[in-house]
Amino acid sequence: MIIAVSGKGGTGKTLVSSLLIKILSETGKDVLAIDADPDSNLPEALGLEIEKTVGDIREELKQDTAAGEIPVGMNKWDILDYKIMESVVESPEFDLLVMGRPEGSGCYCAVNNMLRKIIETLSSNYDFIVIDTEAGLEHLSRRTTQNVNVMLVVSDISKRGLLTAQRIGKLSSELDINFQKIFLVLNRVKQENEDLIRNKAVETGLNVIGVIYDDAEVTEYDIEGKSLITLPVDSNPVKTISKIVSQILN
Amino acid sequence: MFEDIPVDVSPMYEGERIRSANMFVELAGPKSIGAELVQVKDNVEDGKIEVKGLELADMKEGEIYPLGILIEIQGEKLERELEGVIERRTHELCNYVKGFMHLNQRDQIWCRVSKEAIEAGFKLEHLAKALSILFREEFPIIEAISITILTDKVDVEVFLENAKSLYEERDSRARELSDEDVDVFYGCVMCQSFAPSHVCVVTPDRTALCGAINWFDCRAAAKMDPEGPIFEIEKGKILDEVKGEYENVNVVVADRSQGTFDRVYLHSVFEYPHTSCGCFEAVAFHIPELDGIGIVDRDFKGETPLGLPFSAMAGQCSGGKQVEGFTGLSLEYMRSPKFLQADGGYERVVWLPKEIKDELADYIPADLIEKIPTEEDVNSIKEIRIFLEEKEHPILERLKVSTEEIEEDEKSVKSSEIEEIETVEDSISTVAYVPEMTLPTSRGIKITLKNAKIYAEKVIIKRE
Numbered sequence: 001m002i003i004a005v006s007g008k009g010g011t012g013k014t015l016v017s018s019l020l021i022k023i024l025s026e027t028g029k030d031v032l033a034i035d036a037d038p039d040s041n042l043p044e045a046l047g048l049e050i051e052k053t054v055g056d057i058r059e060e061l062k063q064d065t066a067a068g069e070i071p072v073g074m075n076k077w078d079i080l081d082y083k084i085m086e087s088v089v090e091s092p093e094f095d096l097l098v099m100g101r102p103e104g105s106g107c108y109c110a111v112n113n114m115l116r117k118i119i120e121t122l123s124s125n126y127d128f129i130v131i132d133t134e135a136g137l138e139h140l141s142r143r144t145t146q147n148v149n150v151m152l153v154v155s156d157i158s159k160r161g162l163l164t165a166q167r168i169g170k171l172s173s174e175l176d177i178n179f180q181k182i183f184l185v186l187n188r189v190k191q192e193n194e195d196l197i198r199n200k201a202v203e204t205g206l207n208v209i210g211v212i213y214d215d216a217e218v219t220e221y222d223i224e225g226k227s228l229i230t231l232p233v234d235s236n237p238v239k240t241i242s243k244i245v246s247q248i249l250n
Numbered sequence: 251m252f253e254d255i256p257v258d259v260s261p262m263y264e265g266e267r268i269r270s271a272n273m274f275v276e277l278a279g280p281k282s283i284g285a286e287l288v289q290v291k292d293n294v295e296d297g298k299i300e301v302k303g304l305e306l307a308d309m310k311e312g313e314i315y316p317l318g319i320l321i322e323i324q325g326e327k328l329e330r331e332l333e334g335v336i337e338r339r340t341h342e343l344c345n346y347v348k349g350f351m352h353l354n355q356r357d358q359i360w361c362r363v364s365k366e367a368i369e370a371g372f373k374l375e376h377l378a379k380a381l382s383i384l385f386r387e388e389f390p391i392i393e394a395i396s397i398t399i400l401t402d403k404v405d406v407e408v409f410l411e412n413a414k415s416l417y418e419e420r421d422s423r424a425r426e427l428s429d430e431d432v433d434v435f436y437g438c439v440m441c442q443s444f445a446p447s448h449v450c451v452v453t454p455d456r457t458a459l460c461g462a463i464n465w466f467d468c469r470a471a472a473k474m475d476p477e478g479p480i481f482e483i484e485k486g487k488i489l490d491e492v493k494g495e496y497e498n499v500n501v502v503v504a505d506r507s508q509g510t511f512d513r514v515y516l517h518s519v520f521e522y523p524h525t526s527c528g529c530f531e532a533v534a535f536h537i538p539e540l541d542g543i544g545i546v547d548r549d550f551k552g553e554t555p556l557g558l559p560f561s562a563m564a565g566q567c568s569g570g571k572q573v574e575g576f577t578g579l580s581l582e583y584m585r586s587p588k589f590l591q592a593d594g595g596y597e598r599v600v601w602l603p604k605e606i607k608d609e610l611a612d613y614i615p616a617d618l619i620e621k622i623p624t625e626e627d628v629n630s631i632k633e634i635r636i637f638l639e640e641k642e643h644p645i646l647e648r649l650k651v652s653t654e655e656i657e658e659d660e661k662s663v664k665s666s667e668i669e670e671i672e673t674v675e676d677s678i679s680t681v682a683y684v685p686e687m688t689l690p691t692s693r694g695i696k697i698t699l700k701n702a703k704i705y706a707e708k709v710i711i712k713r714e
């Protein structure tokens with residue numbers, strides 16, 4: 001099952017993604033986290049260090065190819081396959097693949113075509129894949145999220161956050177991308193405003209699957225750059241995401 | 251067939267990855283050494299299997315060990331040239347074994363064995379057994395096969411050194427593979443989303459314009475993804491070997507370009523040059539004043555001697571257009587012995603950015619390298635001419651010949667005016683020099699001008 005997390009920048013995609021990963025990996029299944037945000041911070045949120053991103057590998061391969069350094073008898077698919085596997089950060093609980101920087105100039109058709117297939121194959125080995133997408137709508141037009149089963153759109157209480165959520169819903173249907181399920185997750189909601197925000201969220205046309213309250217602990221973790229998956233089990237964000245997970249799995 | 255093997259063996263396990271959390275041991279890979287090698291030998295003992303060094307059962311969970319896989323084969327029709335092709339199958343065949351992960355090839359392999367496989371009683375001996383059966387099934391020309399698996403560091407080190415020298419030997423043979431040696435080229439339409447009539451023809455002597463894929467890559471891609479954007483082209487009858495024109499290539503490009511063009515010369519910028527996508531690494535452009543060819547690559551930020559930067563030049567010929575005098579190409583194609591061979595190859599090149607000239611230094615004929623100017627030497631066509639004359643670039647011969655031809659032509663037509671034309675040549679600038687040009691006409695008449703020089707006192711360009 002592929003779960004993608006999208007929304008406007010700064011609304012809390014990474015918080016939702018990292019807690020999803022934590023909770024899913026507790027089921028004992030194989031979980032792959034994909035950080036598809038070029039300005040990525042999922043690794044930090046997960047408390048992992050990365051050495052190389054897919055973007056770095058793509059550049060390396062392009063440079064080696066241009067310089068004629070790849071032996072004729074070697075297959076570029078296999079080389080990429082190996083390098084992608086090498087870039088996967090493996091922890092006992094889950095694995096992480098970071099997409100990294102966007103493309104430079106020149107042609108990326110061939111290499112991206114290879115990457116798409118390789119990542120598809122890699123992903124097919126996992127029970128759950130959680131994609132922390134890049135902010136905005138690009139992932140839809142580039143169809144990097146077209147095989148997603150569940151799309152969780154995260155918004156804070158701002159008008160702009162909700163507008164982006166609405167656009168994601170609309171654009172996905174215009175582009176004929178049929179997520180099996182698409183839900184809205186509201187973040188940084190003050191408990192006393194919950195009803196008001198829920199009412200506003202109706203305009204997005206998406207069903208709200210969970211509400212995360214404005215949480216002092218999360219702010220503190222963010223300030224200190226602490227891994228979000230170490231948030232206490234009884235904290236509101238963890239409890240909310242746990243509920244979301246059981247709802248999705250049922 | 252695989253009844254002695256305690257795990258499943260089937261193509262359905264291809265692409266299997268073993269997470270470090272589920273793995274028993276890792277073999278070879280980025281933190282150790284390893285290699286695989288197929289060798290055609292005499293006196294191969296069929297069905298022989300040997301594991302030298304530790305078996306899986308003796309290994310410690312979570313550790314990383316070296317790995318060597320030596321596959322010796324024999325058969326009446328087996329030649330050493332086939333070793334590489336057969337060896338490439340090792341990756342897929344190893345992956346048929348459930349619980350055994352295998353990535354990449356040669357001395358870059360990376361394997362893992364799952365905990366589950368170990369629990370089922372899987373041994374390296376079983377891997378060898380499975381490979382032995384699968385290879386014979388896959389390649390009936392193999393009459394005898396013997397497999398040795400090495401896990402001892404010293405053994406693998408010796409094996410690796412030997413394997414490396416054999417890979418190098420093979421690569422130098424493969425590098426010599428040329429268009430004549432194969433019956434199949436490949437077409438690629440990956441760029442058609444933005445260049446709808448572009449069809450890339452990839453041959454052993456001509457990599458794709460983007461530089462990303464060569465003939466071998468296409469062969470692998472067409473096999474892995476037969477419905478994909480890369481497909482086989484039977485080259486068919488040779489129409490012109492030097493220009494690189496093939497009957498069936500023409501048919502296929504016509505079909506795949508929706509009839510936009512139906513002829514292509516693979517090794518020329520003139521008449522029917524290869525179309526250009528938009529993402530080519532470099533452009534070769536004809537410089538009419540010198541009848542030479544300039545080349546500019548994507549990374550060159552300045553202006554070319556034509557006064558246009560790469561981007562403007564790319565704009566003129568991209569999008570799948572066939573524009574005479576321009577063709578997109580890859581840097582790798584500039585290392586090809588057939589590089590624009592119909593036009594004279596490097597003898598026709600009169601300008602190159604410094605960076606690519608340095609990069610290609612080993613591929614430009616030694617007697618020419620000093621004769622081709624870069625942006626550091628010249629800035630205009632006039633300066634190029636002076637440079638070429640100083641260095642005695644072979645293009646001068648061509649220029650002389652073509653000027654003489656023109657003079658003769660002119661003599662026969664209007665002998666009295668020759669002198670006058672000669673004297674004004676320097677004061678009026680050449681607007682365009684066209685080796686061959688068809689004038690737009692109607693009613694079935696075709697007018698072709700050859701070696702035409704067009705002079706104009708004034709050029710008016712209007713945007714409609």
